[in-house]
Amino acid sequence: MDKPQKKQNLAPRNAPVQGRSRERSRQILDATSELLEKVGFDDLNTILIARAVGISVGSLYHYYPNKHAILFAMGSRWLEEVEAALDSIALWPIEEMDREELVDKMLAANLKAYKQQKAILTLVQAMFAVPELRELDERHDEMYISRMAEVFKRMGSKAHIRERERMGRMYLEITHAACLVIVHQKGQRAQRTLDDLKLMVITFLNCHIS
Template identity: 50%
Template sequence: MTRADILEGRGKNPTEARRKPLQARALKRHEQILDITAELLEKVGVDDLTTILIARSLSISVGSLYHYFPNKVAILYALSQRWLDEITLALDDIDATLVDNENLQAFTEHCTDRLLMVYRRQRGILHLVQAMFSIPELRELDEAHDKFMINRFAKMFTRLGFELDRRELQRIARVYLELIHAISIEIIGEKGMRASRTTDDLKFMAYSLLSRYHTS
C-alpha cells in the first residue's frame, strides 16, 4: 500500500465513520468537516477533493481528521447522509401540512418549493450528486433513500384521493421523484428569471403527471 493509499484511507471500510462525537466541541468539529467538504466540492469537484485538502482548509492535521473519518469516501457518505436527512425532514413537513383530498395543484407547488429549498441550501450539490451516482457505497445509500421517498409519496397520493393499487402508486411516485430530482438539479445551475421559469415548468410538469392519474 502506497503513502497516497494510506493518506486516503484505502483498504478500510469506506463508509465506516468514527463514532459520532457526543461532546459539543467534537460535534462542532464533525459538522465543520462536512461543511468545509461541501465548500471544497463546490470549488474543486469530487476527483480533486482529498483528505489532505480538507485537513489543510480546516488548519488541522490529516491525523486529526482521521479521528472523525477514516477516508474521503466516509466523509462524502456522511455528507450525503446529512443531505438526505434534510430531504426526509422536508417530506415530514409536506406530510404534516397535507390535508386529505387536498387540491392537487396546491400540493405540487408546496412539495416542489419545499424540496427545492433543500437542494438550494446544500453547497456543492451538483458534485455531491455526481459522487452519489459514481461511488458504489454512496449509490447504495441513495437508492435506499429513493425507495423510502417513493413509499412516502405513494402514501401521500392515497391521501390526495388516488384510487390505484400500491404498485401503480409506487410507479407514479418513482416518476414523480425522478422528475423533481432531475429538474431541481437543472434549476440549481440557473439564475434569475431562467431559474424562476424552470421552476414554474417543474411545477406544471409535476401537476400534469399527477393530474393524469388523479380520480377526483
Template identity: 35%
Template structure:
C-alpha cells in the same frame, strides 16, 4: 464500522460523535468539505485541503473519519436525510382540505424550490452527483433513499386525496422521484432554474392529471 465493496473501505464515521467537542469537529469537517466541493469541485478535493481549511491537522480528520470517502458519504447521507425530513414535515402538514393540485404545487416548491443547504448549494449538489458515480456505496445509498422517498410521496399523495390505488401511488412516487434527477441533469447542463421549474411542473401535472378530480385545470 460499515465494511463495503472492493477495495474494502470503511465509510461510516469512525465513532458516534457523543462528546460535544467531537460533534463540533465532525460538523466542521463536513461543513468545510461542502464548501470546498462547491468551490473547487470534487477533483481538487484533497484531505490536506480539508484539514487546512478546517483548521486542524490531517491526522485529526482520520480520527473522525476512516477515509476521505467516508466524509463525502456522510455529507451525502445528511443531504439525503434533509430531503426526507422535509418531505416528512410536509406530510404532516397536509390536511386533506386543499385541492391536490395546490398540494403538489406546494410540494414542488418545497422540494425543488428551497435551498437544501446553506451556501453554494446547486454546485454542491452537482459535485455530490459526481461523487455518487465515483463511489459505489453512494449509489447504493441513493437507491435505498429512492425507495423511502417513493413511499413518502405515496403517502403524501394519499393524504392529499389522490384518487389512485396503492400500487399506482407508489409508481407515481417513484416516477416523481425520477423527475427530480431530470431536474438535476438539466441544472448540470446549465438550464435556467426558473425554466426548469416550469417544465418540471408540466411533467408532474401530466403524471397526476388522470387522478385529479374532474375539472381541475391549471
C-alpha cells in the same frame, strides 16, 4: 484471479457526542462541501479537507478514516434534510388542499433541501456512481417513492400500491432532475424552469388522479 477489493470503512472513527466534537465534525462536512464545489470529486482529498478546516490530516482521521467516509456523512446529512421535508409534507391536510397549491408547496419544500446542500449535483452524482456511496442513493429513492405513494393515496388515488410506487418513481425522476438544474440557475431563468416543472407535475398528476 484478481483479489476482491477491500470495502472501505465508511463509519466515523468516533461518534461526535461532545459539543466540541460535533462542531468539528460539522466543520469538516461544511469544508468538504465547499471543496467539492470548487475542485470536484476526483481532485478532492483528505489533505485539502484538513487544510481547509485548519487541522492536520492525522487529526482529520480521528473523525473520518477516508474521503468516502466524509462524503457518506455528507450524503447522510442531506438525506436527513430530504426526510425532514417529506415529514413536513405528511403533516399537511393533503386531502383538503387544492392541487396546484399542494404542488407549489411540495416543490418548494423539496427545492429547499437541494439549496441547503452545497455541491449538490456533484454529491448526488457520487452517490449514484461511487460503489461506497450507492447505499445512500438507494435509501433516498426508496424513502422518496414510498412517501410519495402515500401522498398520492391521500390525494385520492385508488391505484394499487405498486402503481402508486411507479408513479412515485416518475415523480422522483422528474423533480429530482429539475431541482438539480434550478439550484444552478438564477432569477427569472430559475423561476421559468420551476414554472415548467410545476406544469409537468400537475399534468402528470391530473392524468393519474381524478
